[in-house]
Amino acid sequence: MFRLKRKTKLIHGGSPFDPQTGAVSVPIYQVSTYKQDEIGVHKGYEYSRTGNPTRHALEQYIADLEEGARGFAFSSGMAAIHAVFSLLSAGDHIILTDDVYGGTYRIVTKVLNRLGIDNTFADTTSLDEVAKALQPNTKALFVETPTNPLLKVSDVAVLAAWCKAEELLFVVDNTFSTPYWQNPLALGADIVLHSATKYIGGHSDVVAGLAVVKNDKLGEELHFVQNATGGVLGPQDAWLLMRGLKTLGLRMEAHEENALAIVEYLSGLDTIESIHYPGLRSHPQHELAKRQARGFGGIVSFDVGSGEKASDMIRRLKYFTLAESLGAVESLISVPARMTHASIPRERRALLGITDGLVRISVGIEDHEDLIADLEQALAE
Ligand SMILES: *Cc1c(COP(=O)(O)O)cnc(C)c1O
Numbered sequence: 001m002f003r004l005k006r007k008t009k010l011i012h013g014g015s016p017f018d019p020q021t022g023a024v025s026v027p028i029y030q031v032s033t034y035k036q037d038e039i040g041v042h043k044g045y046e047y048s049r050t051g052n053p054t055r056h057a058l059e060q061y062i063a064d065l066e067e068g069a070r071g072f073a074f075s076s077g078m079a080a081i082h083a084v085f086s087l088l089s090a091g092d093h094i095i096l097t098d099d100v101y102g103g104t105y106r107i108v109t110k111v112l113n114r115l116g117i118d119n120t121f122a123d124t125t126s127l128d129e130v131a132k133a134l135q136p137n138t139k140a141l142f143v144e145t146p147t148n149p150l151l152k153v154s155d156v157a158v159l160a161a162w163c164k165a166e167e168l169l170f171v172v173d174n175t176f177s178t179p180y181w182q183n184p185l186a187l188g189a190d191i192v193l194h195s196a197t198k199y200i201g202g203h204s205d206v207v208a209g210l211a212v213v214k215n216d217k218l219g220e221e222l223h224f225v226q227n228a229t230g231g232v233l234g235p236q237d238a239w240l241l242m243r244g245l246k247t248l249g250l251r252m253e254a255h256e257e258n259a260l261a262i263v264e265y266l267s268g269l270d271t272i273e274s275i276h277y278p279g280l281r282s283h284p285q286h287e288l289a290k291r292q293a294r295g296f297g298g299i300v301s302f303d304v305g306s307g308e309k310a311s312d313m314i315r316r317l318k319y320f321t322l323a324e325s326l327g328a329v330e331s332l333i334s335v336p337a338r339m340t341h342a343s344i345p346r347e348r349r350a351l352l353g354i355t356d357g358l359v360r361i362s363v364g365i366e367d368h369e370d371l372i373a374d375l376e377q378a379l380a381e
Pocket of ligand 1: 101103175197
């Protein structure tokens with residue numbers, strides 16, 4: 001078999017036809033249960049929590065795109081993350097990226113801790129810092145790369161080799177890069193996760209999560225958890241994600257082209273205190289980002305100096321919608337310290353560099369000339 005190029009794979013990956021009818025868009029199987037011919041004799045589906053043909057098509061599709069053994073679709077990114085953490089047991093310890101998504105920080109520090117799963121947050125851009133966090137009961141490393149909102153990049157291949165030596169489960173949240181730009185399993189990770197609410201859905205109309213595992217053994221274990229805990233994705237939403245994925249390549253390239261143009265514009269302003277984007281040559285992990293991923297993505301964060309200045313700018317913007325979330329066709333803007341990262345205590349935010357003046361933009365696929373003109377008028381004193 002020859003290896004498909006990425007845009008072809010987005011169209012022909014998984015099993016893109018309905019096996020029953022040949023329909024080129026897998027139908028929405030809006031069904032909860034399935035007729036059995038005799039007790040225990042069925043066509044592979046018994047009950048839709050355990051398996052549903054529409055969800056199954058999406059699960060095969062994402063497994064193919066992430067080059068893994070098996071995929072799983074959940075009712076949200078957090079449900080996917082929760083399911084993966086449910087592979088652990090009381091007494092275990094996890095190491096996580098320090099500026100991880102706020103919801104991941106919250107489940108680890110407010111839910112898993114109560115269940116006896118301990119944690120250490122570390123700067124995963126440095127293997128030394130990660131190694132320092134290792135304990136005799138450490139069972140997993142959870143890395144987000146690039147991170148939200150500071151776009152820090154961790155070396156997946158280096159961390160994967162270390163996890164292998166230490167016999168740890170290595171989980172990567174690939175939400176920001178998507179399988180179009182980055183494939184953590186191919187770099188040695190065991191499980192890759194997505195908030196499919198973001199780029200994979202891509203149209204701000206569905207909340208969903210995906211996980212892909214590297215081998216059948218992990219596949220069995222995660223399917224057991226998915227079925228046992230039940231946070232599955234419904235067939236309508238599974239269908240929307242498949243529809244979204246078809247254009248992932250086109251969208252990711254458009255997001256990136258616009259992001260690069262905006263970064264270039266912002267770089268020329270002396271009123272901006274800092275710009276975070278892996279595509280900038282001044283980004284601390286620029287070379288790694290180039291090596292590890294095929295693109296830099298569409299998220300840019302920059303510091304306008306103060307929370308007040310951030311509010312003023314946002315009030316004047318016309319085409320950057322003030323909203324949580326990211327990764328959809330329309331441009332969005334947020335203030336992490338007061339929105340997505342508000343659940344992280346202030347002192348910890350300061351330590352991480354998530355200042356009050358830091359704004360994050362999720363660059364949409366509009367014409368970048370209009371986006372830049374909008375930023376220009378909003379930033380004018
Ligand atoms: C949004 C997000 C999540 C959580 O996903 P939901 O779909 O909102 O539950 C997890 N990780 C990252 C990086 C995210 O951006």
